[in-house]
Amino acid sequence: MSILAPGWTALLYLVAAVCFILALKGLSSPRTARRGNAIGAAGALLAVVTVFLSARLANIPLILAAIAAGSAVAVPVARRVQMTQMPQLVALFNGVGGAAAALVAVLELGHTEDPWVRLAVVFTMGVGAVSFAGSAVTVGKLQELISTRPLLFPGMPVVMAVVLLGAVVSGAFIILTGSTGWALVLLVLGLAAGLLLVLPVGGADVPIVISLLNAFTGLAVAASGIVLGNVLLVVAGTLVGASGTILTKVMAAAMGRGVAGIMFGAFKGGSTAGSTVQSDRPVRSSSPEDVAVQLGYAQRVVIVPGYGLAVAQGQHTVAELATALQARGVEVVFAIHPVAGRMPGHMNVLLAEANVPYESLRELDEVNPEFPNTDIALVVGANDVVNPAAKSTPGAPIYGMPILEVALAGQVVFLKRSMRPGFAGIENELLHDPKTTLLFGDAKDSLAKVLGAVKAL
Amino acid sequence: MDPITLLTVVVLAVFVGFEVVSKVTSKLHTPLMSGANAIHGIILVGAVIVAGQASDPWLLTVALVAVVLATANLVGGFVVTDRMLEMFGGRKGARTPARPRAGGPAGEDGT
Numbered sequence: 328m329s330i331l332a333p334g335w336t337a338l339l340y341l342v343a344a345v346c347f348i349l350a351l352k353g354l355s356s357p358r359t360a361r362r363g364n365a366i367g368a369a370g371a372l373l374a375v376v377t378v379f380l381s382a383r384l385a386n387i388p389l390i391l392a393a394i395a396a397g398s399a400v401a402v403p404v405a406r407r408v409q410m411t412q413m414p415q416l417v418a419l420f421n422g423v424g425g426a427a428a429a430l431v432a433v434l435e436l437g438h439t440e441d442p443w444v445r446l447a448v449v450f451t452m453g454v455g456a457v458s459f460a461g462s463a464v465t466v467g468k469l470q471e472l473i474s475t476r477p478l479l480f481p482g483m484p485v486v487m488a489v490v491l492l493g494a495v496v497s498g499a500f501i502i503l504t505g506s507t508g509w510a511l512v513l514l515v516l517g518l519a520a521g522l523l524l525v526l527p528v529g530g531a532d533v534p535i536v537i538s539l540l541n542a543f544t545g546l547a548v549a550a551s552g553i554v555l556g557n558v559l560l561v562v563a564g565t566l567v568g569a570s571g572t573i574l575t576k577v578m579a580a581a582m583g584r585g586v587a588g589i590m591f592g593a594f595k596g597g598s599t600a601g602s603t604v605q606s607d608r609p610v611r612s613s614s615p616e617d618v619a620v621q622l623g624y625a626q627r628v629v630i631v632p633g634y635g636l637a638v639a640q641g642q643h644t645v646a647e648l649a650t651a652l653q654a655r656g657v658e659v660v661f662a663i664h665p666v667a668g669r670m671p672g673h674m675n676v677l678l679a680e681a682n683v684p685y686e687s688l689r690e691l692d693e694v695n696p697e698f699p700n701t702d703i704a705l706v707v708g709a710n711d712v713v714n715p716a717a718k719s720t721p722g723a724p725i726y727g728m729p730i731l732e733v734a735l736a737g738q739v740v741f742l743k744r745s746m747r748p749g750f751a752g753i754e755n756e757l758l759h760d761p762k763t764t765l766l767f768g769d770a771k772d773s774l775a776k777v778l779g780a781v782k783a784l
Numbered sequence: 785m786d787p788i789t790l791l792t793v794v795v796l797a798v799f800v801g802f803e804v805v806s807k808v809t810s811k812l813h814t815p816l817m818s819g820a821n822a823i824h825g826i827i828l829v830g831a832v833i834v835a836g837q838a839s840d841p842w843l844l845t846v847a848l849v850a851v852v853l854a855t856a857n858l859v860g861g862f863v864v865t866d867r868m869l870e871m872f873g874g875r876k877g878a879r880t881p882a883r884p885r886a887g888g889p890a891g892e893d894g895t
Contacts, residue, residue, distance in 0.1 A: 343826075347823050347826075348800055348804065350819060350823065351801070351805060351816070351819065351820065351823070352804045354808075354812060354815060354816045354819045354820075354865075355804060355805055355807065355808040355812065355816065356808075356812075357809075357811065357812060357872055360812060360815060360872065361869040361870065361872070363819070364815075364819055364822075364862060364865045364866050364869055365866070367822065368822075368862040371822075371823075371826055371828075374826055375828060375832070378832050378833060379832070382832075382833055382836055383836070384833070384835075384836025385836055385837070385838075385839075386835055386836060386844060387836070389835070389844070389848060390832055390835045390836065390848070390851055393835070393851035393852045393855070394851060394852075394855045396852050396855075397851065397852040397853065397854070397855025397859065398855055398856075398859045400856055400860075401855065401857075401859050401860030402859060402860065404860060405859075405860040405861075405863035405864040405867065406863060406867065408864065410868075413814070413818075413868070414814075416860070416864055417814075417817060417818045417821055417861075417864070420822070420825070420856060420860050420861050420864075421821050421824075421857070423853040423854075423856050423857050424821070424824050424825050424827055424853070424854065424857035424861075426853050427827045427830075427831055427850040427851075427853040427854035427857065428824075428827045430846055430847070430850035431827060431830045431834050433846070434834040434843055434847055434850075435834060438837075443787070537817065541817060541820055541824070544824050545820070545823075545824045548824045548826065548827045548830075549794070549797075551830050552830070553790065554830075555830050555833055555834075557829065557830060557833070559829060560826060560827065560829060560830055561793055561797070562797045563823055563824065563826045564824060564826075565793075565794050565797035565798055565801060566801040566804075566820075566823065567801070567821075567823050567824045568798075568801065569797065569798045569799075569800070569802050570801040570802070570804060570805040571801075572801075572802075573801070573802050573806055574805055574808070574813065574816060574817060574820070577805075577806075577810075577813070578810075578813055581810050581813075665810040670813070670814050671810055671813035672810055672812060672813035672814035672815070673814050675811045675814075676815070676868050676871060676872070679871040679872050680871045690810070690811075
């Protein structure tokens with residue numbers, strides 16, 4: 328059935344496209360972000376209702392059942408996922424979006440003779456498959472199912488070149504013949520290219536790759552819009568492709584890296600391989616009581632939260648510790664590295680969840696000049712973001728990334744689970760510095776003990 | 785669709801996309817990425833169209849898989865973005881933060 332005239336359909340799609348633009352616009356500012364997201368969701372709902380009213384569709388009950396099934400899986404997962412695991416979920420949603428675009432393109436291949444449309448089909452399938460496989464690898468790395476270190480094998484660039492060449496050839500055959508067989512070949516090659524693209528990326532750079540693959544999926548969706556002759560898909564996909572590209576560049580800049588360096592840096596030699604050996608060099612370990620005394624009689628404490636804090640679900644305890652110290656007259660602020668956590672901006676989300684007041688959060692540029700006037704830097708489950716190797720060791724994978732300069736503080740206290748290196752897989756010299764003490768243990772347990780001892784002072 | 789119109793649309797959308805996110809603060813990178821991620825879930829519209837035209841049961845199956853995946857991307861994306869932004873926004877909401885479980889090792893702390 329077709330209830331809406333084509334003019335109305337186009338108009339409603341235009342409204343939906345404007346909603347998406349407003350959504351992105353709103354998301355760029357903290358005040359309007361949530362409303363922006365709601366506008367985007369409303370636009371999406373409008374678009375889906377419109378397609379049911381405008382296109383001549385068979386199988387409507389089955390389609391509705393599939394939508395219900397997709398929602399039934401996604402909504403509970405999205406509602407319940409721990410905020411620490413949110414980057415994985417975003418990567419997962421991105422991957423399935425890419426897969427959906429690739430499948431849509433394959434199915435449309437039989438409906439067209441036009442070589443230009445077939446070219447768009449080829450693009451959608453290739454990029455969608457890369458995005459799906461690449462996202463799967465990022466999920467694996469973030470979940471630490473596969474090594475977070477760059478994975479390389481000899482001849483990898485050659486294999487990559489062969490895969491890309493094969494993809495171009497199969498794409499050409501698809502354009503010439505419209506063959507579904509070649510389409511399957513292209514899908515397989517696209518999946519291989521996605522794996523080869525992301526496996527060599529080191530753990531610390533994975534969030535940037537998620538953003539890049541997000542842009543890829545956007546472009547695949549835009550191309551699928553050309554395949555289907557649907558302007559909304561073209562606009563929405565292009566918007567995401569363009570904004571995702573800029574966002575990727577901005578994030579890479581926050582880490583002091585270029586996008587090309589992140590994607591292909593591992594090929595330039597062993598420099599980014601990192602180290603897995605645990606150091607045997609001595610460190611000074613401390614007790615919760617000693618740490619409590621240090622903190623309780625300090626004038627100014629800067630807390631540097633990292634992913635370890637989030638994994639241990641210690642964000643509420645650290646917020647309590649800050650309050651207890653403030654009650655004793657200690658000035659406490661949180662220093663937030665732009666890539667603290669597993670994703671740019673992730674730590675802000677996690678501390679917001681623990682109701683840490685916005686005024687206590689300091690960004691990197693604000694807080695770095697304050698470290699010389701700080702008695703104690705308390706580093707909780709962070710490592711790479713305070714690692715001086717980013718400044719001193721040109722070969723290190725994080726070299727060039729701006730760090731929180733905790734070494735300038737009077738004393739440094741690390742709460743760490745073990746001497747294991749951070750996500751980037753490199754050792755931290757600061758741990759062996761004479762003014763550093765370590766308190767080993769789960770971040771939340773350690774914080775709770777320190778909190779108890781501070782209250783007993 | 786007329787290729788020139790299409791090109792016009794694409795070029796304008798590129799500029800709008802660049803423009804709207806070029807000045808975003810690093811605080812909002814995660815929600816913005818997640819929000820943009822949700823928007824490309826609109827491929828659901830495309831998946832619905834191909835599913836509605838599929839005649840052969842095999843093609844229909846593939847199309848329905850695409851519908852499920854696209855829905856997960858679209859709906860899940862908007863829900864998770866909203867959850868994040870809820871935490872950024874009003875602290876006044878009577879919502880108590882979910883009681884965290886005792887810390888487990890990395891990767892084992894799923895709900």
